[in-house]
Amino acid sequence: MITLIDxxxxxxxxxxxxxxxxxxxxxxxxxxxxxxxASALVLPGVGHFSTTERLAMSGVRxxxxxxxxxxxxxxxxxxxxQWQFEGSTEAPGSEGLALFSGQCERFQTELKVPHVxxxxxxxxxxxxxxxLLRGVDEGSFVYFTHSYRAPVVEGVAAITTYGETFAAxxxxxxxxxxxxxxxxxxxxxxxxxxxxxxxxxERSAR
Amino acid sequence: xxxxxTRRIIACLDVTKGRVVKGIQFVDLIDAGDPAELAHAxxxxxxxxxxxxxxxxxxxxxxxxxxxxxxxxxQLFVPFTVGGxxxxxxxxxxLFDAGADKISINSAAIKNPAIITEIAERFGSQAxxxxxxxxxxxxxxxxxxxxxxxxxxxxxxxxxxEGSRAERANLEGQTVAAEVYLAGGRIATGQDALEWxxxxxxxGAGEILLTSMDCDGTRNGFDCxxxxxxxxxxxxxxxxxxxxGTPAHFTEVFQAxxxxxxxxxxIFHFGIHDVRELKAQLESDGIPVRLPC
Numbered sequence: 001m002i003t004l005i006d007x008x009x010x011x012x013x014x015x016x017x018x019x020x021x022x023x024x025x026x027x028x029x030x031x032x033x034x035x036x037x038a039s040a041l042v043l044p045g046v047g048h049f050s051t052t053e054r055l056a057m058s059g060v061r062x063x064x065x066x067x068x069x070x071x072x073x074x075x076x077x078x079x080x081x082q083w084q085f086e087g088s089t090e091a092p093g094s095e096g097l098a099l100f101s102g103q104c105e106r107f108q109t110e111l112k113v114p115h116v117x118x119x120x121x122x123x124x125x126x127x128x129x130x131x132l133l134r135g136v137d138e139g140s141f142v143y144f145t146h147s148y149r150a151p152v153v154e155g156v157a158a159i160t161t162y163g164e165t166f167a168a169x170x171x172x173x174x175x176x177x178x179x180x181x182x183x184x185x186x187x188x189x190x191x192x193x194x195x196x197x198x199x200x201x202e203r204s205a206r
Numbered sequence: 207x208x209x210x211x212t213r214r215i216i217a218c219l220d221v222t223k224g225r226v227v228k229g230i231q232f233v234d235l236i237d238a239g240d241p242a243e244l245a246h247a248x249x250x251x252x253x254x255x256x257x258x259x260x261x262x263x264x265x266x267x268x269x270x271x272x273x274x275x276x277x278x279x280x281q282l283f284v285p286f287t288v289g290g291x292x293x294x295x296x297x298x299x300x301l302f303d304a305g306a307d308k309i310s311i312n313s314a315a316i317k318n319p320a321i322i323t324e325i326a327e328r329f330g331s332q333a334x335x336x337x338x339x340x341x342x343x344x345x346x347x348x349x350x351x352x353x354x355x356x357x358x359x360x361x362x363x364x365x366x367x368e369g370s371r372a373e374r375a376n377l378e379g380q381t382v383a384a385e386v387y388l389a390g391g392r393i394a395t396g397q398d399a400l401e402w403x404x405x406x407x408x409x410g411a412g413e414i415l416l417t418s419m420d421c422d423g424t425r426n427g428f429d430c431x432x433x434x435x436x437x438x439x440x441x442x443x444x445x446x447x448x449x450x451g452t453p454a455h456f457t458e459v460f461q462a463x464x465x466x467x468x469x470x471x472x473i474f475h476f477g478i479h480d481v482r483e484l485k486a487q488l489e490s491d492g493i494p495v496r497l498p499c
Contacts (some may be wrong), residue, residue, distance in 0.1 A: 044329040114331070118214065143285060185283070
């Protein structure tokens with residue numbers, strides 16, 4: 001069972017149906033108690049970084065940190081990945097989980113912002129053995145839609161270039177994140193979600 | 207294998223009464239198939255996104271067909287946009303719940319521009335496309351797809367694309383004036399297309415879907431000067447629509463039209479062009495596309 005964290009900012013339907021396609025059951029919650037006892041957590045995210053404030057207010061933030069500390073697999077998507085960093089200049093008052101260092105910032109490029117569409121991901125040396133990206137060809141295309149991007153720091157498993165190079169995927173222990181939308185990235189995205197499900201299944205079998 | 211954002215090829219399904227149809231300049235509709243089947247076929251052949259437009263929802267004053275959306279979305283794992291008859295935040299919410307990733311609003315946004323902000327604040331700007339059906343204010347022969355203007359362009363010479371583009375850009379500055387139409391092209395609003403695109407952006411639209419009413423259905427090519435004018439007027443992505451007939455038309459709208467994405471319906475329906483073939487052609491023309499897909 002994959003537990004999807006709902007924080008009332010956008011649309012969970014696409015993520016839910018991608019897991020359903022992979023034969024994976026999901027539940028949706030914003031209850032800290034349910035988060036704490038989840039066997040795997042996914043935070044799909046769209047919209048403004050400040051919407052993560054709701055997670056702090058409701059106690060979900062603390063529940064997520066406890067679950068991570070206990071080894072629960074956790075995948076953050078888009079703003080859900082950005083939330084794993086220290087914060088974002090999009091909402092300076094809203095604290096991230098600080099699982100990865102650095103701030104998310106708006107693209108500093110002459111190119112159009114938001115960055116919308118299909119772009120390539122490339123593994124970092126650190127990401128060569130990434131579990132999340134297992135079976136994904138080098139330079140595969142995935143679908144992005146965002147105006148803020150996370151820095152390339154320790155724990156970044158893959159990068160993408162749009163005027164500048166930024167974090168496309170992160171991975172450390174049981175914590176995973178993608179700036180792109182795997183649920184909208186065709187077969188490549190489904191492979192990534194399947195890898196997360198497999199990791200979660202292995203862990204709960206232990 | 208260069209890195210960077212690719213130009214998107216979007217397959218559009220014009221739907222009425224639950225079936226995909228195609229007409230010339232919004233009339234004379236013929237049946238083209240089942241929406242869910244066609245959406246999957248297009249995604250499998252390399253379409254970067256799928257758009258489903260319920261083209262008679264607004265004129266029939268009825269809500270969009272949610273069950274068709276749900277059925278189409280179920281096994282579709284590329285971005286999926288739905289439009290036609292979206293009149294309220296509730297309409298949009300029902301579509302997102304049925305599996306749409308983005309909604310496209312047209313008439314409702316003109317009548318009540320605040321709805322753009324309302325939906326963007328709740329679901330994010332990335333989920334809101336404002337669709338603009340535009341028609342040149344001057345004679346239709348100004349439009350890129352008109353035979354006269356194409357002959358003229360051929361005279362400019364493709365050998366010096368940069369030069370001719372700059373030359374055209376100069377002309378465009380003064381000459382591109384287009385009016386926004388409503389209800390699938392039935393009602394003229396008097397509103398300027400460029401001004402409306404700017405306003406839509408400032409109110410929270412994440413993308414503009416620009417359809418040239420002059421070119422739509424002609425298969426003579428996109429209205430590149432109009433597309434370029436809108437693309438320069440806003441900072442958000444512009445999807446060009448109306449007039450696609452050959453792979454070269456796509457190359458033109460990406461180069462001269464500065465489009466971020468191009469949408470077409472009829473050329474993909476009866477198997478006239480496979481999306482993958484189209485992309486291979488674009489790649490050889492130097493346009494970055496998602497290949498292999």
